[in-house]
Amino acid sequence: MNDLLGYARVSTSDQDPALQHDALTAAGCFRVWTDTASGTKTQRPHLDAVLDALRPGDTLVVWRLDRLGRSLPHLIELITTLGDRGIGFRSLTETIDTSTPGGKLVFHMFGALAEFEHNLIKERTTAGLAAARARGRIGGRPPTLTPAKRRQALKMREDGVSVGEIAEVLGIGRSTLYRTLFAAVDA
Known part of the structure; x- marks a missing residue:
């Protein structure tokens, strides 16, 4: 099959997805799905639809990375899932194409940075909780019963x-x- 399927997203109905549609069509996408939703929303029906339509050998194409993922860890999880299904990923603005060795390298670097960020946050949280305990703070909700x-x-x-x-x-x-x-x- 090896089809290019596009996904576009705008945050509000006031925004026009035409720029994204034009770029995705010019890149060779035969169909483009578009959501109007904040990037933080987990419910994006058109993203779900394009993910269902993708078959092994196809490539999901987006105009920019931030149009697809809610966060870097979410983006990495999504693209890793695509890769596991034999589906490529391409971002036009960042020129990332996971079907090429260079694109895979860039993507894995993003993954390593996301894991590093996650570990730093975890480390800071653990240190903060230990410092609070050392000052006598127990944490948690106050007891319901006096x-x-x-x-x-x-x-x-x-x-x-x-x-x-x-x-x-x-x-x-x-x-x-x-x-x-x-x-x-x-x-």
Whole structure:
């Protein structure tokens, strides 16, 4: 088959995808799918449609990388999935073509940079959490039950009030109440 299928995206209905369509058609795409959606949106029906239409040997063509992926990791995941399916990828503006050795090299460099960025973020997060713990911060949400509400729940339970009624009176979930009651028994 070896068809070139195009994908275009504009963020708002005020924007005109004609520039992208013209470039994709000039590149040899026989059909172009277009979404009007923010790049951060996960729901892009025309992207899903073009991905379904692609067959091994075909190439997905975009005008620019930012028209396809929400983020670099998302873009890399998407293009890797295409490669696993035997589908090429081409970005006209960045002149990336994964069907060529040079295009594959550039793409893998993007992947390495994305992995490096991910590891840095993970490292900084871990260091920040350790520093907070060293200062006495535990983290997480504050407890739903204050000590006074906890005492009230235990007293109500001793008086034979059902767990459901106690939870309703205190404005808490039953599972929270059960954890409190079992913690009191274990203590």
